[in-house]
Amino acid sequence: MLEVSKLSCGYGDIVAARDISFRLSSGEVLSIIGANGAGKSSTLMCLSGLVEQYNGSIQVNGVELAKLKPEQRIQKGISIVPEGRRIFPDLSVLENLIVGGQIVDKSTLHLGCEQAFNYFPRLRDRQRQLAGSLSGGEQQMLAIGRALMSQPKVLLVDEMSLGLMPKVVDECYEVLNDLKQKNVAIVLVEQNTERALNAADQVLLIEASQVTWQGSAEALKQTPELFNSLLGLHKGN
Amino acid sequence: MLYLELFIQGLVQGSIYALIALGLTLVYGLLRILHVAHAALFTLGGYIGVIVTNATGSFTLAMVVAMLVVGLAGMLMYKLAYEPLLSQPPYVSLIASIALFIASEEIFRIAFGPYGLSYQTAPLQGHIELFSGFYLKYAEILVMGLSTILMIALAWLSMQTRTGVAWRATVTDPDMARAFGVKIQNVRYLNFFIGSSFAAAAGVLVALLNNLVEPTMGSVASYKALAIIVLGGLGSIRGTLIASLLLGVLESFGTIYIGHLLDRDAIAFAFLILVLMIRPQGLMGGKL
Ligand SMILES: Nc1ncnc2c1ncn2[C@@H]1O[C@H](COP(=O)(O)OP(=O)(O)OP(=O)(O)O)[C@@H](O)[C@H]1O
Numbered sequence: 334m335l336e337v338s339k340l341s342c343g344y345g346d347i348v349a350a351r352d353i354s355f356r357l358s359s360g361e362v363l364s365i366i367g368a369n370g371a372g373k374s375s376t377l378m379c380l381s382g383l384v385e386q387y388n389g390s391i392q393v394n395g396v397e398l399a400k401l402k403p404e405q406r407i408q409k410g411i412s413i414v415p416e417g418r419r420i421f422p423d424l425s426v427l428e429n430l431i432v433g434g435q436i437v438d439k440s441t442l443h444l445g446c447e448q449a450f451n452y453f454p455r456l457r458d459r460q461r462q463l464a465g466s467l468s469g470g471e472q473q474m475l476a477i478g479r480a481l482m483s484q485p486k487v488l489l490v491d492e493m494s495l496g497l498m499p500k501v502v503d504e505c506y507e508v509l510n511d512l513k514q515k516n517v518a519i520v521l522v523e524q525n526t527e528r529a530l531n532a533a534d535q536v537l538l539i540e541a542s543q544v545t546w547q548g549s550a551e552a553l554k555q556t557p558e559l560f561n562s563l564l565g566l567h568k569g570n
Numbered sequence: 571m572l573y574l575e576l577f578i579q580g581l582v583q584g585s586i587y588a589l590i591a592l593g594l595t596l597v598y599g600l601l602r603i604l605h606v607a608h609a610a611l612f613t614l615g616g617y618i619g620v621i622v623t624n625a626t627g628s629f630t631l632a633m634v635v636a637m638l639v640v641g642l643a644g645m646l647m648y649k650l651a652y653e654p655l656l657s658q659p660p661y662v663s664l665i666a667s668i669a670l671f672i673a674s675e676e677i678f679r680i681a682f683g684p685y686g687l688s689y690q691t692a693p694l695q696g697h698i699e700l701f702s703g704f705y706l707k708y709a710e711i712l713v714m715g716l717s718t719i720l721m722i723a724l725a726w727l728s729m730q731t732r733t734g735v736a737w738r739a740t741v742t743d744p745d746m747a748r749a750f751g752v753k754i755q756n757v758r759y760l761n762f763f764i765g766s767s768f769a770a771a772a773g774v775l776v777a778l779l780n781n782l783v784e785p786t787m788g789s790v791a792s793y794k795a796l797a798i799i800v801l802g803g804l805g806s807i808r809g810t811l812i813a814s815l816l817l818g819v820l821e822s823f824g825t826i827y828i829g830h831l832l833d834r835d836a837i838a839f840a841f842l843i844l845v846l847m848i849r850p851q852g853l854m855g856g857k858l
């Protein structure tokens with residue numbers, strides 16, 4: 334489904350991540366874990382085509398994305414819930430969803446809105462409201478709904494639970510779980526390590542732009558020192 | 571009665587300002603470029619209007635041709651002059667824009683002569699009597715009517731169509747818009763097409779009101795439109811419309827009551843300075 338090999342990316346001279354490789358099947362979740370500034374968000378943005386890629390390859394179902402612009406990549410089935418949500422504040426909720434469904438036809442657009450409203454009934458009541466006036470949790474729901482409008486095969490999710498009440502986080506994870514059942518491959522970046530590890534099939538640890546450990550979530554649990562230190566790392570959150 | 575007449579005069583002038591300034595606002599909103607050369611497109615519109623009317627006898631056709639050709643010219647201007655400079659700091663494209671504008675005056679002079687052109691038989695010269703003693707020229711009705719129609723069409727496009735929604739999304743966050751498949755190249759072309767064709771309409775209408783187009787007709791338009799978009803709060807469409815109409819009406823009354831102190835353009839800039847002293851972000855602008 335998603336195959337990344339030897340990916341390096343960054344901003345001009347500033348390298349944000351190097352030599353990232355992984356292979357994700359449909360319905361699998363990869364959690365990328367690392368400290369602040371490790372290069373997690375840059376990696377996701379690079380997969381979406383918004384951060385410069387120096388090297389390596391990104392393939393979705395065998396199609397190479399490296400040379401494609403962001404607006405072409407979404408056509409290949411990759412979509413993003415970005416760090417900081419980045420909803421369009423002066424567009425209404427409905428209009429945000431419409432932008433998310435830019436590449437689909439009208440009937441799929443309607444289905445997509447229905448799906449988003451079913452996942453997050455609160456958005457249905459607020460569809461005419463300006464997105465900028467939503468609460469943080471509602472904005473996150475909208476960011477997820479927007480990303481699903483294009484019916485992606487690969488979903489990139491960055492810091493979804495940051496600043497949200499546990500109940501809302503649960504709600505969001507339920508949606509991810511449902512997507513997993515529907516064979517969407519998910520790349521998850523998450524400060525909340527416990528949640529991230531619970532959801533993960535595969536784990537990738539990044540430290541200072543480099544991969545320091547990678548493997549299945551099972552394998553990680555069988556490496557208790559590492560597992561515990563990871564959980565300890567973010568106990569404060 | 572005088573008040574009403576002055577008010578209508580102001581609205582007519584304000585509608586013209588709005589048509590011109592809107593393109594500047596659209597370009598500023600999308601690319602953060604001060605598109606000074608926009609006024610050259612206004613002049614081009616005026617010339618095409620007069621030339622096509624004189625050649626075919628149809629003012630309507632002239633208006634349509636002017637809007638289409640100038641719309642395309644605006645897209646070309648973006649492609650050739652601005653796109654290559656997008657990665658540079660904004661003042662670079664500002665300099666390019668000013669250069670383009672100065673060059674355009676010379677091009678008009680060389681192509682169409684230094685003295686300007688007039689309609690052979692000026693269209694729409696009659697007037698109607700609205701009520702006793704109060705006359706409206708057909709040309710003035712056309713200016714207000716066409717501006718209103720164009721603004722409504724733009725509002726419909728940007729609020730009611732998927733293209734319009736994508737356009738507004740691109741203005742707020744171009745990267746995110748792209749990530750969801752908005753072809754921002756097309757958005758920019760559309761932006762320049764619409765802004766330029768509106769300026770062309772203004773050019774044709776000014777040519778109609780004055781029965782004259784000349785190479786330098788863009789210069790007053792250029793700095794006044796800049797003043798208006800600052801007044802409106804840079805990038806705000808609503809602010810631009812309000813500032814345009816307000817300025818039109820203010821100038822209209824001002825020339826009668828303080829015309830012996832300040833001329834029309836001086837009134838406009840005095841007002842601009844006054845507003846910016848009180849509201850540096852402009853009438854409708856957000857926080858600075
Ligand atoms: N726009 C940018 N220009 C230059 N450097 C940047 C830019 N964005 C991020 N960086 C740098 O790239 C590196 C990786 O940043 P990134 O945002 O990917 O980290 P992260 O792992 O997502 O961190 P966090 O957990 O804080 O979100 C950092 O050193 C950061 O300073």
Ligand SMILES: [Mg+2]
Nearest residue numbers: 373374375416
């Ligand atoms: Mg991050």
